[in-house]
Amino acid sequence: MIIVNPTSGKEEGAGYVQLALDILEEQGYAVTVMETQREGDATLFSTAACEQGYGMVVSIGGDGTLHEVINGLSGEPDCPKLGVIPLGTVNDFARAIGLSLVPEEAIRTLASPGTRAVDVGRLNERLFINVVAAGPIAESVSAVTSEDKSRLGSLAYFKEGLKELTGNTPNRLTITHDGQVWEGDSPLFIAALTNSVGGFERLAPGAAVDDGLIHCFVIKDLTILSTLSVSISLLLGNLKNHKDVEYFTARSVTVESAAPMGTNVDGEEGPVLPVQLSVLPRHIRVVVPKEEPG
Numbered sequence: 001m002i003i004v005n006p007t008s009g010k011e012e013g014a015g016y017v018q019l020a021l022d023i024l025e026e027q028g029y030a031v032t033v034m035e036t037q038r039e040g041d042a043t044l045f046s047t048a049a050c051e052q053g054y055g056m057v058v059s060i061g062g063d064g065t066l067h068e069v070i071n072g073l074s075g076e077p078d079c080p081k082l083g084v085i086p087l088g089t090v091n092d093f094a095r096a097i098g099l100s101l102v103p104e105e106a107i108r109t110l111a112s113p114g115t116r117a118v119d120v121g122r123l124n125e126r127l128f129i130n131v132v133a134a135g136p137i138a139e140s141v142s143a144v145t146s147e148d149k150s151r152l153g154s155l156a157y158f159k160e161g162l163k164e165l166t167g168n169t170p171n172r173l174t175i176t177h178d179g180q181v182w183e184g185d186s187p188l189f190i191a192a193l194t195n196s197v198g199g200f201e202r203l204a205p206g207a208a209v210d211d212g213l214i215h216c217f218v219i220k221d222l223t224i225l226s227t228l229s230v231s232i233s234l235l236l237g238n239l240k241n242h243k244d245v246e247y248f249t250a251r252s253v254t255v256e257s258a259a260p261m262g263t264n265v266d267g268e269e270g271p272v273l274p275v276q277l278s279v280l281p282r283h284i285r286v287v288v289p290k291e292e293p294g
């Protein structure tokens, strides 16, 4: 089953369906194409693919579409494998797993016999594939309009994020990770399953897609000066060592805040705190260029 979100990224998804169809039919697949009309469709479609015994589900779209697709995959051994054609604005998951960001090349990968089993996160009752962020900046990222994303690409996120920095107020968080507690003021908490967040491929260089861990960053200060040095650490790939950053890994995390606080999940608006996070290790098999164990 090909699931395509025609509104993702630069709205080019529908134009790549035929090429994906050709490659899959060459492999002997009988293919159904499902185009999403609204939020939630991709989950309905992938749930149906799982129940009806499809061999592969292909997500054509961005991280938001992928997020919805994985929420329909059961993770059972007979669950379809997952093909990913990155056509969003940021495409963090494709970056993290090393898929080509060139759509034609990613589509050709669908013919590969190789798969890689990847971790999936659980956030309360739903699943996530890449990242959960909490705090005013995470909330403002959810406010980025689809028009801005199509027009400005990743810059759209910076535009909203910078707006938020000017009105930065302390935010008391209590984070319980594998039984330990961190408590303090933090304008931004990031829980990443992979190394790539917001297009920064070196946010968590130590995070592998199958390490069974949630990589947590608590940013303790985001005044203008520290934002600059935090940004430099981010670019250099040593964010976790920055003096204003608390870093730990965990298998289960609870995040609570004193004031009502929103989250962002895989680039889309998420639930209000408190949230509970955990990992489903190697939950889904993703089609990758080379054959790898697992």
Ligand SMILES: Nc1ncnc2c1ncn2[C@@H]1O[C@H](COP(=O)(O)OP(=O)(O)OP(=O)(O)O)[C@@H](O)[C@H]1O
Pocket: 005, 006, 007, 008, 009, 010, 036, 037, 038, 039, 040, 041, 061, 062, 063, 064, 065, 066, 068, 087, 088, 089, 090, 091, 092, 149, 266, 267, 268
């Ligand atoms: N036909 C549609 N019209 C409008 N929105 C849709 C439609 N189909 C799906 N959606 C919603 O679009 C959201 C965004 O999609 P997606 O993340 O794939 O693209 P993007 O936001 O451009 O990319 P990225 O997440 O990489 O920034 C999804 O969460 C989904 O709920």
